[in-house]
Amino acid sequence: MQHTRRDFLQGAVAIGAGAVAHGDLAETRARVEAARCRGSSGASDAYRAVVTPDVPDLAFEMDGDVKVFHLVAEPVKQEIFPGKILNLWGYNGSAPGPTIQARQGERVRIIVDNHLPEPTSMHWHGFDIPFDMDGGPGLSQDAISPGGRYVYEFTLQQEGTLFYHSHMAMQEMMGMIGAFIMHPAEAYDPAVEKDFAIILQEFAVLPNNPTPNSMSMEFNWLTLNGKSGPANTPLIVRLGDRVRLRFINLGMDHHPIHMHGHQLVITGTEGGRQPRATWGPNNTVLVGVAQSRNVEFVATNPGDWMIHCHMPHHMMNQMSSMAGPMTRRAGMPAVAGMEEGMGMLRGGAATARENGPSMGRGIGVGSALTQPTTNGPMSAQSSSSQQAAPGMGGMQMGQADVSKDANSVPGFPQDAFMESPAMAMDAMVEKPETHGLRPGWSGYMQGMMTLIRVLPAERYEEIERLREERRKNGGAAMPGMDGSSKKR
Numbered sequence: 001m002q003h004t005r006r007d008f009l010q011g012a013v014a015i016g017a018g019a020v021a022h023g024d025l026a027e028t029r030a031r032v033e034a035a036r037c038r039g040s041s042g043a044s045d046a047y048r049a050v051v052t053p054d055v056p057d058l059a060f061e062m063d064g065d066v067k068v069f070h071l072v073a074e075p076v077k078q079e080i081f082p083g084k085i086l087n088l089w090g091y092n093g094s095a096p097g098p099t100i101q102a103r104q105g106e107r108v109r110i111i112v113d114n115h116l117p118e119p120t121s122m123h124w125h126g127f128d129i130p131f132d133m134d135g136g137p138g139l140s141q142d143a144i145s146p147g148g149r150y151v152y153e154f155t156l157q158q159e160g161t162l163f164y165h166s167h168m169a170m171q172e173m174m175g176m177i178g179a180f181i182m183h184p185a186e187a188y189d190p191a192v193e194k195d196f197a198i199i200l201q202e203f204a205v206l207p208n209n210p211t212p213n214s215m216s217m218e219f220n221w222l223t224l225n226g227k228s229g230p231a232n233t234p235l236i237v238r239l240g241d242r243v244r245l246r247f248i249n250l251g252m253d254h255h256p257i258h259m260h261g262h263q264l265v266i267t268g269t270e271g272g273r274q275p276r277a278t279w280g281p282n283n284t285v286l287v288g289v290a291q292s293r294n295v296e297f298v299a300t301n302p303g304d305w306m307i308h309c310h311m312p313h314h315m316m317n318q319m320s321s322m323a324g325p326m327t328r329r330a331g332m333p334a335v336a337g338m339e340e341g342m343g344m345l346r347g348g349a350a351t352a353r354e355n356g357p358s359m360g361r362g363i364g365v366g367s368a369l370t371q372p373t374t375n376g377p378m379s380a381q382s383s384s385s386q387q388a389a390p391g392m393g394g395m396q397m398g399q400a401d402v403s404k405d406a407n408s409v410p411g412f413p414q415d416a417f418m419e420s421p422a423m424a425m426d427a428m429v430e431k432p433e434t435h436g437l438r439p440g441w442s443g444y445m446q447g448m449m450t451l452i453r454v455l456p457a458e459r460y461e462e463i464e465r466l467r468e469e470r471r472k473n474g475g476a477a478m479p480g481m482d483g484s485s486k487k488r
Helices: 005-015 022-041 169-173 459-471
Strands: 061-063 064-083 084-091 096-101 107-114 122-125 149-155 160-166 177-183 194-203 223-224 234-238 242-249 256-259 262-270 286-289 293-299 303-309 449-455
Touching: 064 096, 064 223, 084 096, 096 107, 122 149, 160 169, 160 242, 160 262, 160 293, 169 293, 177 194, 177 242, 234 242, 234 459, 242 256, 242 286, 256 293, 286 293, 449 459
Parallel strands: 064 107, 096 177, 194 242, 234 449
Antiparallel strands: 061 064, 064 084, 107 149, 122 160, 160 177, 194 223, 242 293, 256 286, 256 303, 262 293, 303 449
């Protein structure tokens, strides 16, 4: 298949309304790419481009028959949650990096520039490519020095949901991954109306510190496409659509991803499409470290359905130990080592200074029992006058929904942000894709959680209208999302 940049632009004109902002841009690119393939090769072998919510696609140019992409490895300041900006490492201003889409049989050239303060390399995970293109530093190539460049070029032999990432371990933990979608030479059967990619990541971030600890074994901020719930953009589908979800995981934990409201079938992995004989009903799919999993279903059940990792600690934000008596009594320690924080006592009373509850649980270095505190914003006595934390001015922090005797119940309050209306921030994460959700919905969406909204035609078209209005307004940021992230 031969395409030129002119072919691509002609396909874009045929689509009509041009580029749009944020999530609309990804959907428009999907339509443009599908039209480009149809215009060049006929409708029989067209494919539907994948949408990666909250993550841009990587543009390309044509050099003869070669698709040319340009990736820049660089530090990124990214807002993963309203007011929570992290110092990550990624590509082209984004972590995860932009999604690359190409087709089985095409030849691609990826120019990688290193703007990091240390060497890096790029591994093409699961690709069948020549050895000198593999990206294994010290083996197939020298690492790319700071300020250096390496050019990778190969023909795509496969189809499936693959990905690219740095092959320097700590760099992976700083966010350096991106989706690489290899569309099949012959369209999948059955075809889908909606196709989404979702990258699963995790970070260990100490309080008031914007830089993740890449050595940590425990994580307190879990993200889907670089956003923690409820900041991520819901997936919008029309009632009756056939939908494909592509989950990609590169971190330290496996993630059992559960979807409410529908049964699904697992149709592919990072190795490609699975034989139909292996398909069977599920509603939870385990996405292991360094794996991808494709699932498909027909959206026959209308509603605003959760999609989330089912590991309980992965459904929390800013997870740290703040439990029980520490919020009620002065002088309880707030910092300790991992064993003490998990209640693994070596002697003495459970509430003694050397054994009290702690923050951190190993996400920091040198934790010690040194900081007495009372941090009980959810106490029944103080909830009515509670103030939002700095940067959280839009949170709905009114009367906490707790019983009068909450203080006497062992285990109250639980770790992390409580899941309750007091944690809701609907206005802070408002966007066309959240229009019409139940008030207070955001108080129960945390960590590795998002929504797939299966909407009847009238409600679906209403959200499409709001997206179009946003596009006409220049893609202005929604209230509370001040654009400090480099996401587009």
